[in-house]
Amino acid sequence: MQVDAIKVQVNAINMQVNAIKMQVNAINMQVNAINMQVNAIKVQVNAIKVQVNATKVQVNDLCVHRRGKVLF
Helix, strand or coil, rough: CHHHHHHHHHHHHHHHHHHHHHHHHHHHHHHHHHHHHHHHHHHHHHHHHHHHHHHHHHHHHHHHEEEEEEEC
């Protein structure tokens, strides 16, 4: 009798452990999704940096030589 009761308790605990594992897996998937979004944002930031640098080059070209005259 006691052995059967213990088996039932062990099974109940195992089900709870499995439920927790599924929750952990769901959380890990959410973390992975967030990491992908962060990486996408990093790519966008890098693209903006490239554009800023290109704009700086254009501004420098305008400032330094425009028919030999300094405009700014």
